[in-house]
Amino acid sequence: MNIAQGIKIRMGNRSPYTLSSSPQAVGSRLPLLPWLYRVIGIPHVNLQVRLRGNNLYLLAEGRDCPNRSLIFEQLVRSLSKTQIETLLPPSQPKIYQVILYGRRVGEPRPQWAEVIHLAQIDRYLENLDDPKTEAETTVAIELANLGMARRGRPDAIARYLSEALTALGVAVRASVKSAALPEETGLPQTANLASVFSSTASLTPQALLNRLWVVCESAYSPDSTLLTETIAQNLRDLELDGFRDAIVFSRVRGETEPEWVLRVDLTPPQEMLKDWARWGDVEALTRLMNNAVRDQGVEIAATLMDITLHVTAQRTDAPEKERVFAAIAPLIDTIAPQGIHAMAVYGLSGTPNPMPHLSIPDAPVWVQWMNLPAAEHPALSESTRQLAQQGDLSAIAFLLTRQLNPNLDTQLATGGIRLQVRQKEDLLHIMTDAPVCPPQSQVGTKVAKYIRSLNLPDVQGVRIYGRRSGQKRPLWSYGVDFATRDHLIPEATPEFAASDAYVGDLLTKEPGALTVPEFEDTEPTIWDRLIEAIQGGMARTRIFTIASETAPNTARATQSAAPNEVKAAIVWAVLGILLTVQADWLLGQFVKPLIAAKATPTVSPAPLPPEQTALPQLSLQKTAGFDVIGSGFTQSGQTLMTPGSDSTALLASPLKPKAAIDTSRSPYPTFNAPQLDEKFVLYRQYVAQNGVPDILVVGSSRAMRGIDPVVLEQTLATQGYPGMRVFNFGVNGATVQVVDLIVRRVLASEKQPKMILFADGLRAYNDGRPDATFNAIVSSPGFRKLPEIATESAPNPTQAFTKPLETIARTNTTVVDRYQSFNDQLLQQAGQLSTVWNERDKLQTLLKRGLSFSFAPTASSEPDGESTIAQDGQGLIDINGFLPISNRFNPVTYYQKYSRVAGDSDADYANFNLDGAQTQALRSLAQYTKSQEIPLVVLNLPLTENYLDPYRRDREQQFQQYLMRLSGELGFTYRDLLENWKNTPDYFSDPSHLNRYGAHAVSTHIAKDPLIPWRKR
Template sequence: MKTVSIDSQRSLVQWVSQATGINTFGVKVRLLGNDLHILCEGIECPQRWHTLSELLHALQHTDLDELTSEEQPSIYQVFVYGRKKGEYRPQWCHKVYLNQLDRHLEQVEQLLLADAEQSKQPGGALIVSNESLARQGNPDAIARYLSENLSNLGVAVKVQIKPHKSKANSESTSNRLWILCQASYSPDPSLLAEPVAQHLRHLKLKGYEDAVIVAQVRGENEPDWRLRIDLTPPEAMLKEWARWGDVQAIARLLNELLSDLKIAVQASLKESTLHLFCSPAFDPLETAEAPAKDVCLEAILPQLEAIAPQGILAATIYGQKTSDKQPHWVDWQSLPASQHPALATPALELATAGDEPAIIFLLERLLNHDLDWRLKTGGLRVLLLRKGDLLHIMCDAPNCPARHQVAHKVIQFIRQLKIPNLHGVRVYGRRAGNKEPLWNQGADFAQRPRLVPEPAPEFAVASEYISAILNNETEEPVLRPDLTGEDVKNVVTEFADNSLNTLRNWLFSSQIFTEVNQSTDQTPDEQGIKGGLIWIALGLLLTLQSDWMMGFVITRTLPHSSPAGSVSAKSNSSPNNQSAQTPLINHTSANDTTAFNASGFIQDDKSDKSPLQQKATATAILLAARSQIPSFNARQLDEQLALYKQRLAKTGKPPDVLIIGSSRALRGVDPVALNQALATQGYSNVEIFNFGINGATAQVVDFIIRYVLESTELPKLILFADGSRAFNSGREDITFNAIAVSKGYKQVLAKANQAATDNQPSTPKTEPDTSATTQPIKPELNIYQIANETINQGLTSLSTTYQNRNYLKGILQKQLQNLPFATNQSIANLQQATDAETDSGQLAVDFDGFLPISIRFNPTTYYQKHPRVAGSYDNDYKDFSLSGKQDAAIKSLLQFTQSRKIPLVFVNMPLTSDYLDPARRKYEQEFQQYMLQLANQPNFIYRDLSLLWPTANENFSDPSHLNRYGAYEVSKKLATDSLIPWPVK
């Protein structure tokens, strides 16, 4: 458990020693949570009241928090112990509340004056307990009250109060308690949930709807978990159930009402009549007269009138002695349900008709069988959401309800209700405060058109205020100060200065450069400058000679091939050669169930339900080279388009589903796995193609769909799989800017402009409507790409080896393996790097356009080779803005697809928790709101999978991209999504 640091411990020990006169060797201190424990020992046990008096006087003039480090939590209570050296147990212990020092001191001095005995305990008249102060709603008092129990666990507590909109009345505001718990470890939620809930509800605080516990490990910025506690008063909970006619709740309310009159009430329900038996609240062995009739009726009847219990028409009230079986008096009264037909129907009949509030009450009554437990902790709460013929039921509690204790009861109860047009139920369980369920279970009551797992609904009733906790209020103050912006600026400035000085000194040491502002007395080293120029000339000459010699060697060793940009006819005509270039990979059959072991985990990386397909490297290059369409300055776009055109020529029709997007789509959705999963749902022979392109944005996707593809080449459904960074208009769109300066772009744009001018489109694609003739956004000229292309062309014409650099690289790698100093480890590392580049590059797509990556993301090894880039410094999120050119592109695409009646489905692809740091989470929340607004458009569907597997690293190849195993699971999940209108043959 957490103790004070060494420096703080020395300061506290010295302070206690000076205050009490006890040698420092006889003082020991320990900090647990918000409690400071001080042990005073000597040859003889220190005198209790004398030691306390001196210590209390010192505490009046000392702030203990100043004696500890800034990272230590505030101190609320001090425990002082006294014992004799050599003994194990202290002889006395005294608890001091730091907010009541004056009262403690007054009490101790009174005992000293009275010469009280050493074992006498102080009276409680002067000291007010933390519980009494906490009932008044003071946050410091509540923190001290909770720390009395949590400090023993090493948990420090801090309480804050923040107003928020009431969930009952959106126009009014109420208070919410924020309880920040900090420890050196992550306490299990089940360890704190019910104890803290009981202590908070025991206070019966007024003006609070709920409390949120935030647990944070000391030294970390992000909270470890959150927990919501319902602070609805017990009386309100009892009245809510009594309103539905719950007999036990009515009896509990009446007993509390009549407790001052020494009257006990027992209740029972027969048909629609409530029977109440009033008797003296004495010991059963004693005899007493029956309660007065007028007193009982005067107290009970107004309460029953106010409650107006559902389905109870009348009440019969009895007065009797404790020992008598026959009542002393009887009275019968009608209740509001006898006059109002809406109140006459019992809750069970309403639930059978599908009334959701009645179903919620009956389920909560079924699952909260212990009424005392519900009143103490808030109990188990039920939320309902009906979607079509399915009823979704969420059960949450301070500790997540156990599946075996809840699911079967709920399913059996709903089955017995026989609600009209209800064919199934789905039950979920979660811990209060969580948005996502921890488990789910379902059952169907009748044959449904699609026997598939339905996606978990978003419980709007719950997420209305839970989202506020998770999203809007995550910037809560923590118990540890963070780095300021000035600190970061100083570090960056210092690093930049050191780097510039190092570069400057290196340039001066080369004798090629000299200082400009040197004095006139210092004559420049002309010999050094001349020598530098000579060495530069010699270096250039040596470079040219080496290039010519290498070019001569390569031309002699290079296999006979056609000029650059074409492919030899031999490689094209020989099936064997083509097979050698694109070898088939042995893989497990799609129907082979041995790919998974008995526990359901993948046995190895070579066997999977989604097998590797034949790679289309050579075919894509060949088709792109033969294509009549000029290049788009994006090799992958050229090759993907060539594969797509070949597929059209082979099948004679476009695919049913087109997957498009950036590398997240290219790697994240497997057409084969999606086809197989759809087949199990009754969608047979669905043709699917993955048109993913590295770096594609909304502009790129809009350009491909509206301009590159003809009308006859458009699919029946477009699956746009990507993330928020594809819609960031603030960053430079490198991919689209490269496309926009290409010959292919100019040709496509000229074709569209010509069709618009002639008003007679050459293809059905460009018929005259606003969506088809709207030109794509003209990008800014990318001078860097133009310069790069110019330099490449210049080097190609000047150098004889530059155009064959890849072939030269292969020769050098082979020769390196034959060198005597080349160890097996170095060769293996080189081969591994080459394989990784091939696996993750553009040349590994299969004939369906999918890029399967077998690498599994391991943070430990990944960040040894790649830097960890925070979201604040990620160029993909630079100047993050969802309004601008990307927004215009997606809206143009929506208008176009709506005019063609093509459903557009956007899937926000999964991300890891390593990737979703606070900065990226903020951008993701903005993106969520943006997409929910777009979701109001017809024929547009938004599915959010970003938090599907935040910690399942085995499904990712890096922090933001899926591997082929993750792509397989995502494809299965999409196939079972009932909201996506998959095309039917």
């Protein structure tokens, strides 16, 4: 093995440095090389070291090849007295092996090599004192480590895995935790690796199993396909007893969030064979019987004919009947295979038949018949396929598992492809997972064809998904309908757990806490102490209080004195009033001279005469024959945008004509939301010209900018839905309450669309933030007269749906009117006492002029187009209600202009709550659309990776679970697109809004989604 001249190690934020062959070069920085030179103590020997994974490589070279036994002995004796980790950086993974090489200077390959297992250093010392053969020592050490790994020792398991992964530069750490796993699957989900259930009183002994946690660290991000099967096979080869599964995290060294997660089923092969044999699997039964008679030298073969299992037991001389039958009869009786009523055992002598299952032997030495439990118990009498045809999901899962895993050895080695089956209404949903995600081309059509052959009752279609074991969401989906289905009321995709044994405790509630408890450092940092000191100081002023439960004792002491707090509040109130009066007096003295001064008239210069530009005499007449050209630039279609030489070509639809609407001339009262007024008039115009849209897109500005009606119409036409009409009714600031109001009240008088596409994100559902848009609408003149508008074209909806909003309207109107009256009286009284109240408009103008002069905007501080566009899209919305934005998000330049807002400071995520008025509005909307037979599809639109910090990502995961739960409960379709294009900034105009290129991608994607119940016209 070639050894590099040195390695670079990074400690925290320090600069990298190199372990070179010269001890003086690193003697003051890292004690490893000086220590090695000292303990080896051979002059004229040059040493080079390299750290890779959990291994330390040491190359010794000189003019003559260094003495192998001398270096080995010196190093072994020294390592027995020194912890090598003390000589390495704290961030370096634990060292499991030291590999020694020796060669002459200039030779390309070493002449000798030795391996020192640090966990077995005592055995090396014994061998030095009592020499044995090298082979015996090596084999004994390897067997000892393998034995400890099979007994479940986490350090031995880590060393065992490290031997296979170190070559890839992957370091391994392992930990074992008792995982008390209840048998029912209705538990809350958790992923903090330190979390275990505190009470096991209600658990059965079978549920008290261990879980193995494995953390793989590397200096880069390895491809999961390179590691997952290797890790799974090595872990399963150990045949660990008492372990249900292993959770493997791969992460880049120095980071807390894993790159990927893998779940490995550690069910022993013998137990897996028994599970399959229970379903009547002949191959599994044969292997179990062969294991039972292996000590007799008998070979078992079996074949199933109708309901009888025919078994041949053969060896050179005839096997003993009683002994063979005593070994296999209790085993088969205990298993009680499904659908097998009897077993016939034949004793044969001679060379075993290579294909014994093709026929029953003609002249056996002996025959023994045995009735099996299926002959007596009706529940066992039917075959597995018969149960599957009756709709038994467990039987279906087993049959599909055997179909997808034809090679039993491969399945036992890696766990193979595992399946979960769920049925929702008339759809069968099947999740497939494996250490490497099963390929859709090999799995999707095969599963669909087999399900079709079963002719299942009440099943009109199948949806198949694929993912890597341990993932929550599928990487691909495939759907087939066996008959024409009723798409009026769509059913949501069921939520699949990470495994059937327990519900998704791989989901993360705290993305940063993804390390095994043994590896965590809970010691408070200097920064934590500084924050606590500042909190204590602020709390002592009696102005601030500490809301956290972990507040220091000093703050708690100050909060306990209630009378003192009242006194402090009075003192600060008096000081505040005095400060206000003084500021008002000073402003009055400042404003009066300025107002009294007369403004000097200014003379505007006369406009310059327009410059005359000579133009060439060119004919601008239309060329003859231009009208009859049927192709070329006049045809509509997709536009390929290439803004610059360095830009990536992006697809976008041709720009539609802009909608020119003067809402002031509208006959309808205002809703206190200019864009809602505009969209209402635009929708009326659209319906008058084109008819009612087949698909109505609703939501906030994310929907208005994220769903392109033209692209959706064109793509749906290619999918077999021609002539569809789509209108985008997105409104800035819209929440679920606003959408519910638009659908059930504002548009209730119109002809209803055939589908509603609610495209938005968490902000629209968060009840913790004020719903300013909804509050403004319900206090508007338009809302008060809404019943009049609603009766212009059609009767009102049923009273069950209108009553809540009417009640809200009356309540809000009363509250707003009373508040406005009180506010006017208070301002009038305060104005009489103020010296500047009557001149407040002039003061405001003076202050604006002063500030604009002092802080004149520069080129770098001017907002770009996206900030202006984000206001309301005035004049840019097209005739289909879509707002096409061409700006492309560049994280580097964007955050030079605008400050980065962390998730915990973002008002959209403030006081995060998903159980309030917005949820009630979603329920009302779902009930209304269901009563009107209008499919409701809810989309969670994409966000950028820059926007999804750990705080936002945690809330987004809770939001996804919330919508998955409600989709099944309320009967709407939910599709999650949150992270589909998170690493494609060219699809966004800012961190959280799509541009027209992103809208093209999203619209194309959803049009091809087989799980969305599109309806033909």
